[in-house]
Amino acid sequence: MTEILVLVDHADGAVRKTTTELLTIARRLGEPSAVFIGSGYANAQATLASYGAKKVYLLEQADLAEYLVAPKAEALAELATRVSPGAVLVTSSPEGKEIAARLAIKLSSGLITDAVDVSAELETTQSVFAGNYTVKARVTQGTPIITVKPNAATPEQAPATPVEEKVEVVLSDAAKAARVVDRSARAATGRPELTEAAIVVSGGRGVGSAENFSVVEALADALGGAVGASRAAVDSGWYPHAYQVGQTGKTVAPQLYLAAGISGAIQHRAGMQTSKTIVVVNKDAEAPIFELADFGVVGDLHAVLPQATEEVQKRKG
Numbered sequence: 001m002t003e004i005l006v007l008v009d010h011a012d013g014a015v016r017k018t019t020t021e022l023l024t025i026a027r028r029l030g031e032p033s034a035v036f037i038g039s040g041y042a043n044a045q046a047t048l049a050s051y052g053a054k055k056v057y058l059l060e061q062a063d064l065a066e067y068l069v070a071p072k073a074e075a076l077a078e079l080a081t082r083v084s085p086g087a088v089l090v091t092s093s094p095e096g097k098e099i100a101a102r103l104a105i106k107l108s109s110g111l112i113t114d115a116v117d118v119s120a121e122l123e124t125t126q127s128v129f130a131g132n133y134t135v136k137a138r139v140t141q142g143t144p145i146i147t148v149k150p151n152a153a154t155p156e157q158a159p160a161t162p163v164e165e166k167v168e169v170v171l172s173d174a175a176k177a178a179r180v181v182d183r184s185a186r187a188a189t190g191r192p193e194l195t196e197a198a199i200v201v202s203g204g205r206g207v208g209s210a211e212n213f214s215v216v217e218a219l220a221d222a223l224g225g226a227v228g229a230s231r232a233a234v235d236s237g238w239y240p241h242a243y244q245v246g247q248t249g250k251t252v253a254p255q256l257y258l259a260a261g262i263s264g265a266i267q268h269r270a271g272m273q274t275s276k277t278i279v280v281v282n283k284d285a286e287a288p289i290f291e292l293a294d295f296g297v298v299g300d301l302h303a304v305l306p307q308a309t310e311e312v313q314k315r316k317g
Contacts, residue, residue, distance in 0.1 A: 002030035002086030009091040013040025015047040018091040020155035023051040052158035070175040073102035092147040109142025150195040151253035199225030205232040206261020215305040222312040246271035260301040264289025
């Protein structure tokens with residue numbers, strides 16, 4: 001069966017959900033092989049096995065983690081040249097897309113980014129122009145290299161006992177031109193990662209101020225969800241850019257998306273319209289986002305959200 005390489009997205013061995021999605025997709029295409037670069041494999045081992053990795057390539061040499069993305073692309077290219085996989089799947093994060101682009105150049109292969117689905121025939125689906133068009137594409141030269149957006153697939157477990165193979169690569173001096181000199185963990189909020197959350201509560205211009213985002217946060221915490229923000233709220237300095245949902249922010253596809261005080265500009269819709277259930281709270285009954293809503297409340301979010309939070313907490317006991 002054709003081997004499909006999946007670059008593992010992790011932090012010190014803590015495998016991100018995006019990798020379990022890629023392994024699920026890879027099983028449609030052939031035999032999934034995880035490529036683990038860096039340290040902490042002991043923490044990742046069980047997850048990779050439970051999501052069907054038949055083989056794990058371990059690239060643990062220290063200099064792969066001491067530099068930026070160039071060494072990872074070079075190492076992945078060397079491995080791909082050796083094993084001739086049927087495809088290489090990478091998470092569609094900024095780092096993942098840069099690695100994929102460098103890899104495509106090194107292998108003289110075609111590259112497709114931001115796929116939302118990949119068929120067994122290696123045909124990809126992309127949602128473009130703010131979600132107004134769906135594009136089907138296929139790589140026609142070399143090894144298909146595909147970056148896949150988070151939440152493109154529901155992770156499905158398929159327990160396996162992967163064969164582990166340690167790989168040593170020789171890095172060029174050019175790949176080591178920029179070194180990482182310091183790392184610091186982002187302050188934890190206690191909330192799930194925005195792109196991986198099953199529930200997202202987002203606030204927009206209607207929130208009115210940075211202080212008023214507390215009502216959005218309170219409902220998100222009551223529901224066990226993540227907090228998002230529209231570009232208008234981010235541009236106003238009410239919430240950090242890291243939480244922006246939209247075409248120039250993050251794409252989310254949770255089970256429940258609650259949009260509070262968001263008008264529904266195309267830019268925002270592009271980042272959330274694939275959510276399973278969409279609930280809208282807006283005092284403007286003509287707001288375009290109601291076109292996407294499964295449930296809508298015409299009202300002031302400052303009155304509606306606290307009541308919803310209180311009711312959720314009451315039912316949780």
